[in-house]
Amino acid sequence: MVPAASGAYRLYREGAVILIGIALDLRAALAEHREGRHACTRGATAFGFEVSPDPVAQQRKWLSEHARSNAGNLPECNGRRKPS
Numbered sequence: 001m002v003p004a005a006s007g008a009y010r011l012y013r014e015g016a017v018i019l020i021g022i023a024l025d026l027r028a029a030l031a032e033h034r035e036g037r038h039a040c041t042r043g044a045t046a047f048g049f050e051v052s053p054d055p056v057a058q059q060r061k062w063l064s065e066h067a068r069s070n071a072g073n074l075p076e077c078n079g080r081r082k083p084s
Contacts, residue, residue, distance in 0.1 A: 002027045002049060008058035009049040011041050011077070018044060019077035020062045022055035040077035 004027045011019040011033060019041050023029030026049050033041045052058045067074055 002030050003051060004028065005051045006053065006055050007049050007051040008055045008062060009047055010062065010075075011044040012046040012048075013044055015046075017066060017075045019075050020059055020066065022059045024055075026051070038077075 004025050006022075006024045007026045008020065008022050009026060009030060010017050011021070019033075021029065030047055030049070032038065033044055033047075036042045050058055063074060063078065
């Protein structure tokens with residue numbers, strides 16, 4: 001069960017990360033994506049999350065890791081290329 005707590009989350013489509021996001025309420029944020037309220041994340045097939053008192057730091061860490069392992073590219077719904 002997803003808690004109503006702050007944290008960072010990842011959405012996947014067919015095994016590929018399509019969004020790394022943050023929320024003050026993970027349950028509400030993930031429900032919005034599941035309901036299709038955001039065009040880019042429609043069709044997400046899975047998610048993962050981490051409760052965190054500093055979700056921005058967690059998001060930055062995951063974005064950096066993703067960019068490092070994907071030729072500098074960010075997930076589809078975060079933008080294509082990591083800012084310089």
